[in-house]
Amino acid sequence: MSAATQPCEKPVLRDNVLRERGQREVFCGLTGIVWMHRKIQDAFFLVVGSRTCAHLLQSAAGVMIFAEPRFATAILDERDLAGLADAQEELDRNVARLLERRPDIRLLFLVGSCPSEVIKLDLGKAAQRLDRRFNGTRVLHYSGSGIETTFTQGEDAPLAALVPEMPATDAHQLLVVGALAEVVEDQFRRLFAAMGVGNLAFLPPRRAAELPAVGPNTRMLLAQPFLNDTGRALEARGARHVPALFPLGAEGTTQWLRAGAEAMGVSPSRIREATAIPEARARAAVAATAERLQGRSIFFFPDSQLEVPLARFVTRECGMRAIEVGTPYLHRAHLARELPLLPEEATLSEGQDVERQLDRCRDAKPDLTVCGLGLANPLEAEGMATKWSIELVFSPIQGYEQAADLAGLFARPLARRERLRV
Numbered sequence: 001m002s003a004a005t006q007p008c009e010k011p012v013l014r015d016n017v018l019r020e021r022g023q024r025e026v027f028c029g030l031t032g033i034v035w036m037h038r039k040i041q042d043a044f045f046l047v048v049g050s051r052t053c054a055h056l057l058q059s060a061a062g063v064m065i066f067a068e069p070r071f072a073t074a075i076l077d078e079r080d081l082a083g084l085a086d087a088q089e090e091l092d093r094n095v096a097r098l099l100e101r102r103p104d105i106r107l108l109f110l111v112g113s114c115p116s117e118v119i120k121l122d123l124g125k126a127a128q129r130l131d132r133r134f135n136g137t138r139v140l141h142y143s144g145s146g147i148e149t150t151f152t153q154g155e156d157a158p159l160a161a162l163v164p165e166m167p168a169t170d171a172h173q174l175l176v177v178g179a180l181a182e183v184v185e186d187q188f189r190r191l192f193a194a195m196g197v198g199n200l201a202f203l204p205p206r207r208a209a210e211l212p213a214v215g216p217n218t219r220m221l222l223a224q225p226f227l228n229d230t231g232r233a234l235e236a237r238g239a240r241h242v243p244a245l246f247p248l249g250a251e252g253t254t255q256w257l258r259a260g261a262e263a264m265g266v267s268p269s270r271i272r273e274a275t276a277i278p279e280a281r282a283r284a285a286v287a288a289t290a291e292r293l294q295g296r297s298i299f300f301f302p303d304s305q306l307e308v309p310l311a312r313f314v315t316r317e318c319g320m321r322a323i324e325v326g327t328p329y330l331h332r333a334h335l336a337r338e339l340p341l342l343p344e345e346a347t348l349s350e351g352q353d354v355e356r357q358l359d360r361c362r363d364a365k366p367d368l369t370v371c372g373l374g375l376a377n378p379l380e381a382e383g384m385a386t387k388w389s390i391e392l393v394f395s396p397i398q399g400y401e402q403a404a405d406l407a408g409l410f411a412r413p414l415a416r417r418e419r420l421r422v
């Protein structure tokens, strides 16, 4: 999304951004199903893909033994790929079988993959046809393919697909956008209630029928920095972006809550009253956990798009020294409040040329490297401590009560390495 589409405040630009357009090491958007299927409890994600896609999902999400699964892969075989079978007809048969067996499914996402895009299988048309046929189950589609994606687009794409489904409203409301763990969402509900913010909604909802409304008096507070298409779709429905830090760490959480509450007309004293004690508690908890991080250096490879707010947290609250902060895509408007808080000496890079970045990382010898799974094992073998960036997306890390856990996620690989050295 270009910054020009954002009507919010003028973004603060850093002119020293290193832009790279080379080979990238990232997961595809199918990975988003791993956390999204837990979030919307009556939704089902049907990937239309290959055995490779099925394996990726299975190994990333594991097998659901006790519950009915809420994702699956309709496998395109050689006959489909060679155009010898009618893939649309087979898809209809698969969906009919699924919905017959699982009448509890209220929302079905058909998820495109590299193979379905290569054979130009029109899932938009399929979703429309199946939606008409299966009254009572909404059928939508989005692409999770690895062609030009970062894995967190696997959240952005289904949320953007939900936006046209949202009812219209003129009510003045605060809409929190981005999947949060239920425990985190409940904490934020309590904090906003304590500040007197009554008209509060969350996207995604926990159930398909609870889809929030949107309109010109909706103030959109992003809980995740990677929701480019969703933000644009909500703005097209009239919502206005509330510029804020992301709710990571004590500082980020207070600034995020404050921005949302101010947009709803809450007074500064009431905001302070509700946030002062939990913020102080979070700061103390982070300080205790972050002792091991003080003065240590960190290098972020671009992977999740969470890198900028995470770097702000580890440098400002944990005393770490950021060498490079790489992000797959720098959304200047959504990150307008974050960018000025990054340390000047850190290299900010956008995109990737993996070999060159590996060279920079090896030269810098950081104490901790945050990267994707594909890079972590080789770097560990070279003696470097690493943190899987995907773990930071799967874990509940937002809010006051999770701030120390977030610091702990960075401290753990350093502790492990020290133990190995003894």
Ligand code: SF4
Binding pocket: 028, 029, 030, 049, 050, 052, 053, 054, 056, 112, 113, 114, 115, 144, 145, 146, 147
């Ligand atoms: S969508 Fe593409 S990148 Fe993702 S698992 Fe399937 S084939 Fe691989």
